[in-house]
Amino acid sequence: MLNAQFDFNVYDAALATFAQTDVSFKNLNSKLTEGFSYYGWNNLMGIISGNHDKGRFISYAGGSLSFDEDAKYAGWTRKIGVGNPLGYKRLQMFNAFNLTIPGVPTIYQGDEFGQPGGNDPDNRKMMQFEGLNDSEQQTLAVTKKLTxxxxxxxxxxYGTFEPLLITDNVYAYARTYMGNVVVVVFNNSNSSxxxxxxxxxxxxxxxxxxxFSSDxxxxxxxxxxxxxxxxxxVFTSI
Incomplete structure (x- = not known):
């Protein structure tokens, strides 16, 4: 009997929400809490940033890859990049979500800094240890801090999960364990x-x-x- 699998329901909802601006956080929260009704908070489901069967998140988020195209065919027929550099900010939010919700965070190699690409085999590029651009370095630093x-x-x-605020563009939730509290807040709009x-x-x-130095x-x-x-x-109790 399996103890866990990849949680594609949460992945699909998070991809749609963080890679776009017209998908409400309400849908993501619904899928997340639905999973808790099956697995509970303290579960071992794999919370993935992507895998070998998916186009790269950052290429969707930056617009270089379209949701309505065949990502495998695209990878074979053209060079797929990041597109809009805002894709890096969206990837940072996506990784922050994956690393602060219940489950087991699973970062697909390259998503820690924003490696672009389509579906298999374009998402199987060699590991990049050096030569990162400024946006990739900054994204990697954020991922390291989150991990x-x-x-x-x-x-x-191990903490419980409690939604605090859910709108189309703002999402906040709390994780609590034995008096230790973490509050996570997202702004998925293009304005302050x-x-x-x-x-x-x-x-x-x-x-x-x-x-992360917000006011x-x-x-x-x-x-x-x-x-x-x-x-x-990410706010931590002191």
């Missing part, structure tokens, strides 16, 4: 957004630290966050 948070914070490994959210009453006395303040059960377009932050 360090995931390894070191028990709430991100001021976000106000209600926190659970049990968070009223907690203080938080920003891990924020907290007053009792209210959290106020300003996020740039296509950005996120």
């Amino acid at each position: 360090a948070l995931r390894r070191s914070n028990m709430a991100l490994n 957004t001021k976000i106000e959210m209600e926190l659970p009453a049990r968070f009223a006395e907690l203080n938080f630290s920003s891990n 924020f303040s907290k007053s009792g059960e209210k959290l106020y966050v300003k996020l740039d377009g296509f950005s996120f932050d």
